[in-house]
Amino acid sequence: MSKSKFKNPVVKWIDHRLPVFSFMDHELNHYPTPKNLNYFWNFGSLAGFALVTMIVTGIVLSMNYTAHVDYAFDSVERIMRDVNHGWLIRYIHMNGASFFFIVVYIHIFRGLYYGSYKAPRELLWILGVLILLLMMATAFMGYVLPWGQMSFWGATVITNLFSAIPLVGESIVTWLWGGFSVDNSTLNRFFSLHFVLPFVIVGVVILHLVALHRFGSNNPIGIDVKGTQDTIPFSPYYTIKDLFGLSVFLSFFAAAVFFFPNFMGHPDNYIEANPMVTPAHIVPEWYFLPFYAILRAIPDKLGGVLFMFGAIAVLFILPWLDRSSVRSSQFRPIYKIFFWILLFDCILLGYLGAMPAEGIYVILSRIATAYYFFHFLILFPLLPYIEKTKPLPISISEPILGGAATASAFATREKK
């Protein structure tokens, strides 16, 4: 280590003055990672891949898109019909948004199951929730850009939520719209923000990674790494595992893009926006449906808005709501059951968000919403007082395998 580890003289020269290569070598190559990570730890890098894909395809789309109420719809159709492989770029971007959310939601539930938000990873978690919030804002504004019926009416419904704020609500909505209805100035600013927010996300992702690399990844048994026998270098072990995960992800993604590109979209968005005709049911994109269900479950408008944002807000304070010091659900028999109930609850909310707000759906929405907040605000703080956790293993390596194999793997790497 004392001598430069790089053979290439140019790399050596640069690295001496600007240690980017040392940095990358340290953070991407040697970076010690718990050796027992399962496939659920693939979803972080997949989210990163999805973000880059969205930015690259988005930039190409923006070169052909016109942010004007009279031309937006037609400019998207021009991309679909006349731009070379424009349909491919647009379908990747359109389905990419859905897949980005699928990946991120799995990533979040992974964190919930294995207690990845607990000390000392609270800021890592909070930065992640911030990324989710930014993603939602970005996705919402992106959905407005094609200027179809759902774009327009979705924008109208969601921006109108702010009118629930007492006293200044109406003024805020006018300010957001840049006028007295969703119109050209709204479309223009949404395009501008939709373009810039992804780069803000990149910034927060970098912070997310800095926080991650401070203590390293959590792992399925949730106990701290005790020494080098518990870890393996990130490369080649997790680079190849991430590549395998990426190949599987891409297979699903490509199947959607090439064979079912409109499956997750809404047919009404192929009708140009018309302020005079309201669609029978205004539904947001599927990834907003659980929040939409919470919004509609509360009979009061302001209350609905508060609970909807509250559903995200509880995630921010989760590291302090959960009083259990045991991270992984594998050792929390009662929490484990409630975890699956929460997952089911969120899926149920998603289903209810897509249904009309009437009859049995309203009642179910209220029950599901109540459970969501019960889970975070009551169950998380109180469960540790009731629950008897299972004994934790002494270290990561001991219950799995002896330290010898890992040590030798490290040794062979060091020799190279």
Place this chain on the structure above:
Amino acid sequence: MIKCSSKFFSNNILKLILSLVIISISSVSFGAGEKINYPQLNWSFSGILGTFDRASQQRGLQVYKEVCSGCHGMRLLAYRNLKSIGYNEDEIKAFASENSVNTINDDGEVVERPARPSDKFVSPYPNDKAARAANGGAYPPDLSLIIKARPDGANYLHALLTGYVDAPSDQKVPDGMYYNKYYSGNLIGMPQPLYEDGVEYADGTKATPHQMAKDVTAFLAWASEPEMEDRKRLGISVMLFLLLLTALTYFSMKQIWAPIKKQ
């Protein structure tokens, strides 16, 4: 431990797939309200290997031209696009020139000229208001995207075009409205467009309403997704590549991890 986590993994995957299924069901059914079941036809273009039937598309263009185009535009389609359903340049030129478009001549006057292959399909009305005024207030929608813009678009359109029946005795049909068993609310502003032998097919196919509805749907499905055949063809290659890549990365991973997994 490893065994335990792999059991947990498969368990999880099952639940994940289940949840995705639920999500997809919900996303499909949110056109809800009152459910109307359309007859499900076997379209040549459905499925991941499906392609358009050229002869049917060309007959469909004829139906569009002779029956629909009096009221419905196709503003996103250009005449040159007809090349991909099997017409040559001369045929397209001739087809386009039957329509005329406004242009501004060198003296600054608005004059008419015959449409060229590079022009978009000429709409029957100069604007939406004219379209409404000519149709008793009902707006005949542009058909460029109609198949993509309706849930289960192809089956819906075929059903709608063949769904004109006598109204039940308890149903009052106001003037200028027509009864259609597949239209939401059953009262539609469009009179029955397709009658036995409404067009005369050049290839001798019998022009039954069912046949014409099928043909015009095939044509409009292509108009909605002109990239579909290219997309599916490219998709097959991409999937084969990804299958290979997945296999390669899987076995590389197994090999690289072998010393770690060894007890």
